[in-house]
Amino acid sequence: MPEVVFSVDQSKSMTEQAVPGHNRWHPDVPAAANVRPGSEVRIECREWTDGQIGNNDSARDVADVDLTRAHMLSGPVSVEGAEPGDLLVVDILDLGPVPQESGPAPGQGWGYTGIFARENGGGFLTDYFPDAYKAIWDFHGQQATSRHLPGVRFTGITHPGLFGTAPSPEMLARWNAREASLVATDPERVPPLALPPEPSGVLAGTLSGPDLDRIGREGARTVPPRENGGNHDIKNLTRGSRVYYPVYVPGAKLSGGDLHFSQGDGEITFCGAIEMGGFIDLGIDLIKGGMETYGVTTNPIFQPGNVEPRYSEFLTFVGISVDHDSDTNHYLDATLAYRRACLNAIAYLSKFGFSPEQVYLILGAAPVEGRISGVVDIPNACCSLYIPTAIFDFDIRPSTAGPEASDRGSCATAR
Numbered sequence: 001m002p003e004v005v006f007s008v009d010q011s012k013s014m015t016e017q018a019v020p021g022h023n024r025w026h027p028d029v030p031a032a033a034n035v036r037p038g039s040e041v042r043i044e045c046r047e048w049t050d051g052q053i054g055n056n057d058s059a060r061d062v063a064d065v066d067l068t069r070a071h072m073l074s075g076p077v078s079v080e081g082a083e084p085g086d087l088l089v090v091d092i093l094d095l096g097p098v099p100q101e102s103g104p105a106p107g108q109g110w111g112y113t114g115i116f117a118r119e120n121g122g123g124f125l126t127d128y129f130p131d132a133y134k135a136i137w138d139f140h141g142q143q144a145t146s147r148h149l150p151g152v153r154f155t156g157i158t159h160p161g162l163f164g165t166a167p168s169p170e171m172l173a174r175w176n177a178r179e180a181s182l183v184a185t186d187p188e189r190v191p192p193l194a195l196p197p198e199p200s201g202v203l204a205g206t207l208s209g210p211d212l213d214r215i216g217r218e219g220a221r222t223v224p225p226r227e228n229g230g231n232h233d234i235k236n237l238t239r240g241s242r243v244y245y246p247v248y249v250p251g252a253k254l255s256g257g258d259l260h261f262s263q264g265d266g267e268i269t270f271c272g273a274i275e276m277g278g279f280i281d282l283g284i285d286l287i288k289g290g291m292e293t294y295g296v297t298t299n300p301i302f303q304p305g306n307v308e309p310r311y312s313e314f315l316t317f318v319g320i321s322v323d324h325d326s327d328t329n330h331y332l333d334a335t336l337a338y339r340r341a342c343l344n345a346i347a348y349l350s351k352f353g354f355s356p357e358q359v360y361l362i363l364g365a366a367p368v369e370g371r372i373s374g375v376v377d378i379p380n381a382c383c384s385l386y387i388p389t390a391i392f393d394f395d396i397r398p399s400t401a402g403p404e405a406s407d408r409g410s411c412a413t414a415r
């Protein structure tokens with residue numbers, strides 16, 4: 001086993017760990033560990049809300065979650081010799097739930113998928129699903145089942161939702177300025193267009209007092225992906241992947257967490273993955289001057305791993321960039337097209353006895369494939385959603401016999 005360079009006791013919050021992690025992007029969050037290029041290390045992680053969601057049958061905890069504490073990240077890990085302009089090479093050697101433990105923290109044998117309330121987080125279909133819902137998943141080796149989604153079982157595509165390097169002070173200032181400009185276009189919107197720095201709930205490793213207050217005032221929130229990586233939620237960043245992160249500060253300061261047991265493309269419920277704490281083993285190396293050498297300026301690049309669930313048969317739902325409620329065309333809008341594909345899948349699978357919320361949870365968590373199929377056929381973009389038929393213990397294909405409707409239980413609600 002690689003050396004544990006960031007350890008977590010899952011019975012304690014991140015704030016109470018021997019060396020705490022952090023929940024804002026800022027160059028001045030002190031390094032929690034130092035590693036050499038060429039080393040292989042283990043990093044232990046809390047689930048992204050730091051354990052606010054419980055293994056129970058109520059979604060009150062999702063409705064009331066304190067998002068100022070998210071995402072709870074492990075690190076930063078400083079890499080010896082890394083300088084701005086380098087590429088940090090990160091091999092995802094292995095990852096999984098908390099090993100050898102069962103207990104109340106997500107990742108201790110179980111995980112969850114949440115639909116967040118429009119007033120507190122929202123999600124891709126929040127206009128259609130404004131309330132909070134939840135499904136608890138039990139882990140069986142590589143497979144997951146849920147008492148809230150009977151008849152569904154699949155092999156997870158385990159991956160970290162969020163890893164990235166620290167921004168430089170200049171880059172952080174640019175992020176804050178451009179996101180503030182976006183918010184200013186519609187400051188009263190619910191959910192907000194972006195999340196500005198938030199002093200409440202801030203954690204920045206061992207910092208306290210005025211230093212911590214400054215991180216709270218300046219530190220970027222962890223929700224969006226940005227130039228440094230961040231919250232990509234790319235399900236194919238699984239075991240065997242190699243990621244090349246741009247380096248913007250001395251030491252690179254790699255941080256991450258938000259481990260997922262599984263997720264569909266788009267993570268559509270916002271917390272659509274199966275969320276868990278756990279461990280991730282990384283190989284760390286450097287390509288000196290790699291950003292200039294390879295023309296990498298605003299983005300990580302990666303090679304996907306070669307370990308993933310093998311599903312070969314799918315039922316595919318198409319969506320186009322038309323708002324069918326008002327019969328309005330939106331010019332080549334791929335986001336709307338993907339939303340329509342999801343809504344079309346929900347309408348279809350609801351005919352088999354699931355509630356629409358249950359299907360929404362399944363689409364977030366199961367290894368569904370989302371594709372941008374066409375963005376040139378004016379005026380309609382076309383996106384498609386591929387659902388593996390084998391994840392259901394009944395046949396979901398259309399037939400003259402009609403759908404096999406059955407009592408499929410219910411997901412956890414906030415009522």
Ligand code: ZN
Pocket residue numbers: 048161258259260271273275
């Ligand atoms: Zn997540």
